[in-house]
Amino acid sequence: MWSSPFITTPSSVSQIMLRVLIALIPGIALYVWYFGPAILVSIALASITALATEAVMLKLRQRPLKPFLTDNSALITGWLLALSIPALAPWWLVVVGTAFGIAVAKHLYGGLGNNPFNPAMVGYAVLIVSFPAHMTHWLTPHPLGDIVLTFSEQMNYMFNGVLPAGLTLDALTMATPLDTLKTQLHLGLAANDIRDMPIYGRLAGKGSEMVSIGFAIGGLYLIYTRVINWLIPAVFLGALFVISGTFHLLDPVHYVTPMFHWFAGAAMLGAFFIYTDPVGGATTFKGRIIYASGAALITYLIRAFGGFPDGIAFAALLMNICVPLIDIWTQPRVFGKKGGGK
Amino acid sequence: MRRIARSTLQTAVNLVFFSVLATAILASTYFLTRDAIKKSEDAEKLKLINQIVPPALFDNDIIRDTLSIPANELLGTEGDTLAYRARLKGEDSAVVLESIAPDGYSGRIRLILAVRANGELGGVRVVTHKETPGLGDYIELTKSPWIKGFDGKSRAVYKDADWKVKKDGGQFDYMAGATITPRAVVKAVNKALIYFEQNRDKLFVVNEAQKESAK
Amino acid sequence: MNLQEYKDILHNGLWKQNPGIVQLLGLCPLLAVSSTVVNGVSLGLATALVMALSSGSIAPIRNYVPNEIRIPVFILIIAVLVTVVQYLMNAYMYGLYVVLGIFIPLIVTNCIVLARVEAFASKNAALPSALDGFAMGLGLTAVLGVLGAMREVLGKGTLFSGIDLALGDMAQGWVLHIIPDYKGFLIAILPPGAFIGLGLLIAGRNWLNLRAEQKARSKPAPSIAAPEAAQG
Known part of the structure; x- marks a missing residue:
């Protein structure tokens, strides 16, 4: 039984969480390289909000502050959320999302270890439902954009809502590679022709594909250091590959390659950092297989047929809610009982 | 028992x-x-019609002065719809048509539009839609004045290439991040105007017999 | 029936057995129409009216209806009353009728209506039954109103929007813009906001109850009991 041993020894929790944060760094570094430093400000804002909300909620719940504030779990929530939403956004966007995730999704459910839903993904869902327009303005990677904002110009937009004279958000931002794919398919273009558009690189979106690789490297480090179990990322990526590959083989005009699905959007972030969240994830071997392949299926269905460009977050939430059932269903059999897993 | x-x-x-x-x-x-x-x-019904056909434009009982239009490709309709005719002192002044934009971001967008006798748009309103709240729903008048951009436009001034959102080289505004919705609406309105051009004479015909065939 | 019993009936409906946040009955309309105060309160009052009338009219005939056809007759009476309310709203509050739509006829299927008829009106006299139905309806109205206010202020920054639909054109200027220039927090208006809001209301009521209990308990034994209970 591996049910959440993480709350018993606070020091190891904070160490594990620290490793997760370290593992995010390659992805973040590539993010900064391709999209500029705005993401660092988002991450900083999210971190401050996460810690402040955590402190307020702990105080309200009359729990000790120190062990929970230093366990780094709030920071992970903040970082994951900041990485999931556009970097160039009004400051309150990331603040509202992080605060909602920590206060409602984490503490109202009983704090770390008791939250059925991944707080960062709840924050993301709240934001994309509430502020869909803001959530579509993604920075253009610098090999593509002719205009690059300076750091102070970015700050001026985030905190004052002012863009340099003569510039519009349209000129600086673009839809994500997944979103563009969806829009263009809607207009009747073939997947191959769409992939020839300049925003796409070798694997998926220019720039963002490299960030995905960065997250994958961090994820492999987490597996190597045994912070996360290899099963969930492997099954998730495998299932996503098989599902998207099947569609691609049957109808290559309308369905893009599995590689695209791997490296576009938040697939890598999801595989290694979101679905592996020990709190809301399944705990048995079979359970993890069901959990990860279910997440892949939902992700693909939302990407290919749904109303939102990416489905990682909704898949996480929907599978989170199935976890209690999955865990009961796949519990290793107790003596004498028939059935069980299958 | x-x-x-x-x-x-x-x-x-x-x-x-x-x-x-x-x-x-x-x-x-x-x-x-x-x-x-x-x-x-x-x-x-009159309140809705009055939004796009001002009361000064008609003195007939517009709600009863209807014409049944069978399913039509240009209007995007798949069943009979009603057209309301506005007349002032016996002169045809405008007609209210129903139209469906089939290609919204999430399904159909049902519109009503008023076309003046001279081919100008009196106005367009969205009746029902399923676009994303907060993103594509600015086509509703309660959310933004975008839909008023159609007022007074006509195919006499705007050619086919103009009936597009600005992003595609046309004349109509859109909001960044949500272009599919306005694209669908602009396209549907243009098609409805083409329908009006082609059927102008039939639309205004006063015909007692047609009331029976319309049922 | 004495005054205390009437008070108990009111207290039951509004707080102790509140249909919305204690019995959790009739949640479908509760969640669906509580996006604004006006919508919520209107449907709540329509429900309260139906409940008062149905309980009040079923109580006096309860002894004449054979047990076997009790339920069909009760439902028939409730359905008639709902349809009458629906006709009246359709005729005189058309705007509201359109907004509330399917949820007016659905009052028939709101289990709280039949539940009160079965649990109370079929065993009591007309007057207390009518009061019980009305109190329960008011309890539901209160929850709908509070939930509607929470969702509307948070979601749109206004209060009483759409009041002209209920009270006519003269009320058009009565909408309060609590937060000027508010961008809107859409999730509060959308269905998830209803669930989250209702959850918070239930939690709030439980918290108030718990505190009241603690106070009551801590009075006889003030020194030791209180901190223990605080953990719960």
Whole structure:
């Protein structure tokens, strides 16, 4: 039984969480390289909000502050959320999302270890439902954009809502590679022709594909250091590959390659950092297989047929809610009982 | 045996009594409110029509002066729809058409639009849609004045290439991040105007016989 | 029936057995129409009216309806009353009728209506039954109103929007813009906001109850009991 041993020894929790944060760094570094430093400000804002909300909620719940504030779990929530939403956004966007995730999704459910839903993904869902327009303005990677904002110009937009004279958000931002794919398919273009558009690189979106690789490297480090179990990322990526590959083989005009699905959007972030969240994830071997392949299926269905460009977050939430059932269903059999897993 | 029969009969009579009572109450309420309901419904319809056909443009009973239009590809309709005709002192002044944009971000967008006799748009309104709240729903007048951008536009001034959002080289505004929705609406409005051009003569015909065929 | 019993009936409906946040009955309309105060309160009052009338009219005939056809007769009466309310709203509050739509006829299927008829009106006299139905309806109205206010202020920054639909054109200027220039927090208006809001209301009521209990308990034994209970 591996049910959440993480709350018993606070020091190891904070160490594990620290490793997760370290593992995010390659992805973040590539993010900064391709999209500029705005993401660092988002991450900083999210971190401050996460810690402040955590402190307020702990105080309200009359729990000790120190062990929970230093366990780094709030920071992970903040970082994951900041990485999931556009970097160039009004400051309150990331603040509202992080605060909602920590206060409602984490503490109202009983704090770390008791939250059925991944707080960062709840924050993301709240934001994309509430502020869909803001959530579509993604920075253009610098090999593509002719205009690059300076750091102070970015700050001026985030905190004052002012863009340099003569510039519009349209000129600086673009839809994500997944979103563009969806829009263009809607207009009747073939997947191959769409992939020839300049925003796409070798694997998926220019720039963002490299960030995905960065997250994958961090994820492999987490597996190597045994912070996360290899099963969930492997099954998730495998299932996503098989599902998207099947569609691609049957109808290559309308369905893009599995590689695209791997490296576009938040697939890598999801595989290694979101679905592996020990709190809301399944705990048995079979359970993890069901959990990860279910997440892949939902992700693909939302990407290919749904109303939102990416489905990682909704898949996480929907599978989170199935976890209690999955865990009961796949519990290793107790003596004498028939059935069980299958 | 007889007792059972009697109690069954009693129960049945009881049930019949309540059913009759219920029917009586419902029927009388129906007759008492029937005229008021009709009046409210007409008033509501007129309110909607008045948004795109100002009352100064007609003096006929526009709600009754209708023409049934069969399913039409240009209007995007798949069944009969009603066109309302506005006339001023016997002169045709405008017609209100229903149109469906089939290619919204999440399904169909139902529109009504008024076309003046001279081919200008009196206005367009969205009746129902399923676009993303906060993103594609700015086509509703309650969310943004975008839809008023159609007022006064016509195919005499705007050519086919102009009936597009600015992002695609046309004349119509859109909001960054949500272009599919306005694209669909602009396209549907243009097609409805083409329909008007092609059927202009038929649309205004006063015909008593057509009321029967329309049913 | 004495005054205390009437008070108990009111207290039951509004707080102790509140249909919305204690019995959790009739949640479908509760969640669906509580996006604004006006919508919520209107449907709540329509429900309260139906409940008062149905309980009040079923109580006096309760002894004449054979047990076997009790339920069909009750439902028939409730359905008639709902349809009458629906006709009246259709005729005289058309705007509201359109907004509330399917949820007016659905009052028939709101289990709280039949539940009160079964649990109370079929055992009590007309006057207390009518009061019980009305109190329960008011309890539901209160929850709908509070939930509607929470969702509307948070979601749109206004209060009483759409009041002209209920009270006519003269009320058009009565909408309060609590937060000027508010961008809107859409999730509060959308269905998830209803669930989250209702959850918070239930939690809030439980918290108030718990505190009241603690106070009551801590009075006789003030020194030791209180901090223990605080953990719960």
